[in-house]
Amino acid sequence: MSTHIYLDHGASTPVNPQVIEQMMPFWTEHYGNPSSSHAHGRSAGFALDEARLTIAQLMNAKAKEIVFTGCGSESDNLAIRGVMWAARKNGTGNHLITSAIEHEAVIETAVQLRDHFNFDLTILGADEYGRVSVEDVAAAIRPDTALISIMAANNEIGTMQPIQEIGALAREHGILFHTDAVQAAATTRWDMATMPIDLLSMAPHKFYGPKGVGILYVRDGVELVSALTGGGQEDGRRSGTVNVAFAVGAAEAFKLAQDNLEAHVTHYTSLRDQLIAGVLAAVPADDIILTGHPTERLPHHASFALKNLSGNDLLMHLDMAGISASSGSACKTGDPKPSAILETIGLDPAWTKGGLRFTVGSQNTLADIEHVIQAMPLVVEKVRKVSQLFIPSN
Ligand SMILES: Cc1ncc(COP(=O)(O)O)c(C=O)c1O
Numbered sequence: 069m070s071t072h073i074y075l076d077h078g079a080s081t082p083v084n085p086q087v088i089e090q091m092m093p094f095w096t097e098h099y100g101n102p103s104s105s106h107a108h109g110r111s112a113g114f115a116l117d118e119a120r121l122t123i124a125q126l127m128n129a130k131a132k133e134i135v136f137t138g139c140g141s142e143s144d145n146l147a148i149r150g151v152m153w154a155a156r157k158n159g160t161g162n163h164l165i166t167s168a169i170e171h172e173a174v175i176e177t178a179v180q181l182r183d184h185f186n187f188d189l190t191i192l193g194a195d196e197y198g199r200v201s202v203e204d205v206a207a208a209i210r211p212d213t214a215l216i217s218i219m220a221a222n223n224e225i226g227t228m229q230p231i232q233e234i235g236a237l238a239r240e241h242g243i244l245f246h247t248d249a250v251q252a253a254a255t256t257r258w259d260m261a262t263m264p265i266d267l268l269s270m271a272p273h274k275f276y277g278p279k280g281v282g283i284l285y286v287r288d289g290v291e292l293v294s295a296l297t298g299g300g301q302e303d304g305r306r307s308g309t310v311n312v313a314f315a316v317g318a319a320e321a322f323k324l325a326q327d328n329l330e331a332h333v334t335h336y337t338s339l340r341d342q343l344i345a346g347v348l349a350a351v352p353a354d355d356i357i358l359t360g361h362p363t364e365r366l367p368h369h370a371s372f373a374l375k376n377l378s379g380n381d382l383l384m385h386l387d388m389a390g391i392s393a394s395s396g397s398a399c400k401t402g403d404p405k406p407s408a409i410l411e412t413i414g415l416d417p418a419w420t421k422g423g424l425r426f427t428v429g430s431q432n433t434l435a436d437i438e439h440v441i442q443a444m445p446l447v448v449e450k451v452r453k454v455s456q457l458f459i460p461s462n
Pocket residue numbers: 078079139140141142144171173219221222223248249250251271282397398399
């Protein structure tokens with residue numbers, strides 16, 4: 069495994085040993101329930117407060133605006149369902165705007181609200197680069213729009229969205245704005261005092277933190293109806309004993325990401341650009357295109373579509389060549405259906421099953437990238453040969 073090159077940091081990352089070190093005492097030493105008032109509880113509760121404050125300060129936010137959840141998907145679910153249910157309860161709106169390029173955690177939540185709870189839903193398209201247009205958002209706004217949810221950056225094609233402009237538009241109309249920043253959290257500076265964002269989802273396992281914890285920023289004053297009811301933890305927004313060790317790990321990972329942001333972005337961008345240029349030069353031009361925006365893309369993200377090839381077959385052969393990549397999102401790997409994102413950006417069926425994503429990380433080197441560039445033409449040739457065996461002759 070150690071000789072395998074890991075280029076799937078968009079799916080998950082190794083946990084930084086510094087993060088593990090910070091988490092350890094909260095299993096064996098400070099194991100009290102953070103809601104308990106005795107000494108054991110207080111020491112856990114203090115660490116939880118510290119973790120919340122650390123994240124808040126890094127985003128220029130207030131501690132009470134940070135909610136710990138179980139994963140990025142739960143943060144998206146809580147933001148969208150929580151706001152829409154509150155709007156229903158208060159009679160302040162029934163309409164939600166999102167886009168076809170969102171992660172399933174957003175789109176499936178929105179569709180469920182429409183199909184089973186009679187909310188109105190507008191799903192916007194995107195341009196050939198996967199950008200949602202601010203004008204389209206403006207045109208979709210109605211008097212009863214309660215929430216706009218547009219992701220900060222797409223997981224499959226890396227395109228970053230004009231969230232500043234969309235958030236400003238939402239604010240102009242008095243509509244709440246949520247952004248799924250699961251892919252963009254660690255390479256963006258967040259200043260919630262000035263950014264027009266009311267809710268923001270993150271997943272620490274995407275930036276060298278543990279799996280099993282998510283973060284949701286909720287602007288002070290925004291009401292959420294909780295889907296997880298019970299003891300009223302997290303200010304009534306997410307009941308259940310908080311996982312202190314994971315909250316501590318989430319805070320440490322976010323701190324390390326934000327403290328080293330410029331160095332990481334420089335490293336990632338350099339590897340990404342060499343990877344994109346090298347792969348496009350190595351594979352016959354008729355067989356491959358870059359997907360996503362050429363410049364407005366995540367610094368660690370290189371994505372392609374290959375003509376008349378299956379992304380799954382490409383992944384299998386890359387794996388055999390010692391490279392771990394992805395076809396777009398971790399949840400989709402193994403799914404032979406055409407990519408909804410590649411369809412949304414207007415690619416014809418010859419391309420939509422051939423999505424391929426490489427996401428670099430802090431441990432990757434230029435030698436890793438060179439290995440991929442060298443392997444790609446051979447992998448493409450092998451997959452093409454195998455797939456031709458199955459093309460009917462008549
Ligand atoms: C953009 C985006 N949103 C949400 C999620 C879901 O995050 P999690 O797997 O932590 O639930 C992912 C995961 O890949 C993602 O890329």
